Structures are given as C-alpha cells and as structure tokens.
Amino acid sequence: MSPIYHRPDLAHDMAKQLLSPGVLDQGLRSGLFLSGLRRTGKSTFLRQDLIPALENAGALVVYVDLWSDVSADPSTLIHAALRSALKELQSASGTVLSRLKRIKSLDVGGAGFTFGFEIADLGTANSVTIAQVAQEVIGQAKTDLVFIVDEVQHMLTSDAGIALMQAFKAARDAVNLTPDTPGHFIFIGTGSHRAQVVGMTVQGKNAFEGATSVDYPTLGEDYVEYVLQTLHQEGVKVIPSQPVASHAFGLLGRRPEELVRALRTLQKYQPQEADLYLPVIAATLKEAAADIEIKKIEELGDLACAVFGRVANAEVEASGLFSASALGAYSSMPHGCREAGRLLLPRGLWCPTCCRWPGLSCP
Ligand SMILES: Nc1ncnc2c1ncn2[C@@H]1O[C@H](COP(=O)(O)OP(=O)(O)OP(=O)(O)O)[C@@H](O)[C@H]1O
Numbered sequence: 148m149s150p151i152y153h154r155p156d157l158a159h160d161m162a163k164q165l166l167s168p169g170v171l172d173q174g175l176r177s178g179l180f181l182s183g184l185r186r187t188g189k190s191t192f193l194r195q196d197l198i199p200a201l202e203n204a205g206a207l208v209v210y211v212d213l214w215s216d217v218s219a220d221p222s223t224l225i226h227a228a229l230r231s232a233l234k235e236l237q238s239a240s241g242t243v244l245s246r247l248k249r250i251k252s253l254d255v256g257g258a259g260f261t262f263g264f265e266i267a268d269l270g271t272a273n274s275v276t277i278a279q280v281a282q283e284v285i286g287q288a289k290t291d292l293v294f295i296v297d298e299v300q301h302m303l304t305s306d307a308g309i310a311l312m313q314a315f316k317a318a319r320d321a322v323n324l325t326p327d328t329p330g331h332f333i334f335i336g337t338g339s340h341r342a343q344v345v346g347m348t349v350q351g352k353n354a355f356e357g358a359t360s361v362d363y364p365t366l367g368e369d370y371v372e373y374v375l376q377t378l379h380q381e382g383v384k385v386i387p388s389q390p391v392a393s394h395a396f397g398l399l400g401r402r403p404e405e406l407v408r409a410l411r412t413l414q415k416y417q418p419q420e421a422d423l424y425l426p427v428i429a430a431t432l433k434e435a436a437a438d439i440e441i442k443k444i445e446e447l448g449d450l451a452c453a454v455f456g457r458v459a460n461a462e463v464e465a466s467g468l469f470s471a472s473a474l475g476a477y478s479s480m481p482h483g484c485r486e487a488g489r490l491l492l493p494r495g496l497w498c499p500t501c502c503r504w505p506g507l508s509c510p
C-alpha cells in the first residue's frame with residue numbers, strides 16, 4: 148500500500164469547483180486561499196491529489212513552494228517556476244503538451260508553443276508582465292492556467308513579493324475580464340500562518356481582497372482507517388481499535404507524522420494493551436510538542452513571554468498588545484519565564500494564589 152493516503156474525490160470536487168464554478172462559487176475566480184496548521188498535509192494534498200485532478204481536467208498548473216528555499220526572495224522562486232513551466236510548453240514532445248493534446252484535443256501541429264517574449268528575461272527589468280504571459284499561454288493552450296503558491300504568506304516578506312501579488316491580481320483581471328476568454332487565470336495560495344493567509348483576502352491594501360478564504364480540509368477517520376489497514380497488512384503486532392486511533396489522531400492535531408510516531412511507540416506494549424496506552428502516548432507527544440513551542444518563545448526572552456501570556460489569556464482575540472495597560476503589565480512581569488518548570492505569565496493574569504494557568508479561570 149502507498150504510504151500516502153490519496154483523496155481523489157475531494158480533489159476532483161475542488162478541481163471542478165475551481166475550473167467550472169457554479170453561481171455560488173464564482174468567488175473562486177477571484178482567488179482561493181487555503182490555510183491550515185503546520186504538518187497537517189497541505190503540500191502533500193496539493194501535489195499528490197489536487198494538481199493531478201486539475202491537470203486531468205485539462206488545466207495547466209504552475210506550482211511553487213516558497214518554503215523550498217526560505218533564504219530566496221519569493222519573486223525569484225516564482226519566476227523560476229514560471230520559466231520552467233514555459234520552457235516545458237515550448238517543447239513539442241513535453242508531457243504537458245501531450246496531455247493537452249489528449250485531454251483538450253489541442254492542435255498545435257508538430258511544434259510546441261512560441262512566445263512573443265524571451266523566457267529568460269522573466270523577472271528582470273526587461274521582462275513582460277505576468278498578465279502578458281498568462282494571456283499568451285491561455286491564448287495558445289485554450290485552457291485554464293492555475294498558479295499555486297504554497298506558503299503564500301511568505302510573499303509579504305519582500306517588496307518584490309508584494310509587487311508580484313499585484314502582478315498576479317493584474318493577470319487575473321486581464322484574463323478573466325476578457326470577454327470570451329479561452330481559459331481563466333486561477334490563483335491558489337496556501338499557508339500555515341492562518342492569520343496572515345486569511346489577512347491576504349481581507350479589506351485593506353491587499354491585492355487579493357475579496358478572494359475566497361477557506362480552511363484546509365484536514366485528514367479524517369478514513370485516513371486513520373487506511374493507516375490501521377496498512378498495519379494489519381504489514382503484520383504489525385500492536386494495533387489499536389479505530390475509535391481510539393481516531394481520538395489520538397485528533398489529539399495530535401490531525402498530523403500524520405505524529406500519529407505514525409505514536410503508533411511506533413505503541414509497539415513496546417502487548418497487543419491487548421494497545422487501546423490502553425495509545426491515548427497516553429498521544430497525550431505525552433502533544434505535551435512534548437507544546438513544550439517545544441513554549442521553549443521557542445522563552446528563547447526570545449522575557450518580553451516575548453509576556454506578550455505570549457497576554458495573547459494566550461485573551462478571552463476572545465488578543466488586541467491592544469501595545470496599549471498602555473499592556474505595556475504596564477509587561478513591565479510588571481518578574482524576570483524569567485519559568486517558575487517551578489512552568490511558563491510564568493504576566494502578573495494579573497497569572498493567579499498568584501493557586502498558580503494555575505490561565506489565571507482568569509482559577510477556582
Ligand atoms: N495524505 C497523506 N498520507 C500519508 N501521509 C501524509 C499525508 N499527508 C501528509 N502526510 C505526511 O505528513 C507530513 C506533513 O505533510 P506536508 O508536508 O504535506 O504538510 P504541510 O501541512 O504542507 O506541512 P508544512 O506546514 O511543513 O508546510 C509528511 O511527512 C507527509 O508525508
């Protein structure tokens with residue numbers, strides 16, 4: 148069995164909504180932004196399921212992961228991905244053209260695409276715009292062009308990245324607002340930083356203001372069932388029941404790697420102990436993961452701990468992090484974050500009597 152659990156139905160439905168949106172899904176033409184927690188399988192779903200589904204439906208897809216090289220400027224990575232996609236389209240024997248000929252009955256004779264610009268110039272001062280590139284590609288391919296940027300929030304880290312978001316928007320409008328366009332320009336952004344990814348679609352100076360923003364659909368019970376089935380097939384000795392494994396998967400934030408880690412640890416026990424120990428292992432792993440995150444904050448210093456404390460104790464959404472009362476609370480916090488091995492939150496929020504966290508709900 149494949150180590151990857153595929154979700155072809157979900158991918159097929161999403162591809163259909165994106166490429167042939169109904170009246171209620173027209174917002175997808177403005178862009179789709181998917182956000183989800185770290186290590187929950189976003190990139191795997193894009194690469195293993197969604198991209199094949201889009202391609203099988205006849206779309207051209209350009210994919211770039213901005214975390215593939217965090218030291219590179221996002222615009223450099225995006226232009227490199229675009230150049231490589233265009234070179235592939237120039238090749239008469241390329242797999243992309245063969246697929247378009249097969250699925251869309253595209254007739255380009257014996258040649259590949261020819262462009263009225265130099266591919267090598269893309270990303271330089273002499274370059275044509277993304278809008279011009281998209282129009283030429285869609286004009287020749289007579290199909291939709293889907294541009295997928297993974298970890299899209301990283302584009303906000305450089306001026307060139309922000310300018311490129313504007314260029315994507317211009318490409319979207321140039322193509323999609325052309326009457327009788329032979330294809331559409333569809334932009335998909337995904338990312339692990341929910342607030343930033345959602346923020347890219349809200350009102351303000353954002354290029355993709357008004358685009359659709361949804362939560363990444365995490366793996367569910369069917370994935371857990373698949374993992375258990377694989378364990379049975381491989382003759383693994385200690386296997387938990389489906390409900391216990393599903394509960395553990397939920398506890399672990401629906402992260403496949405964490406579930407596998409918990410199941411590996413479970414192998415130390417007897418088969419009849421599986422349901423007894425898996426919840427304990429999952430709870431321990433969850434706590435260890437939280438500890439690592441807290442440690443990262445502690446390493447940033449006392450002020451970071453104080454700010455984190457304010458965010459963690461906020462009843463609804465943390466605001467006023469720079470207000471006078473917030474600054475007063477930070478400065479009254481004792482030195483050192485940990486006291487008796489626990490995170491010490493700013494005075495006033497941390498209960499001085501019972502030392503419980505959060506102090507607001509102490510008995
Ligand atoms: N459908 C799946 N079946 C089996 N394993 C999976 C599946 N999806 C993800 N994984 C595993 O989970 C881990 C995280 O996957 P992936 O990198 O796709 O997540 P991500 O959300 O993009 O993570 P990041 O936040 O680091 O970008 C990988 O080890 C991957 O192999």
Ligand SMILES: [Mg+2]
Pocket residue numbers: 189190191297
């Ligand atoms: Mg990823």
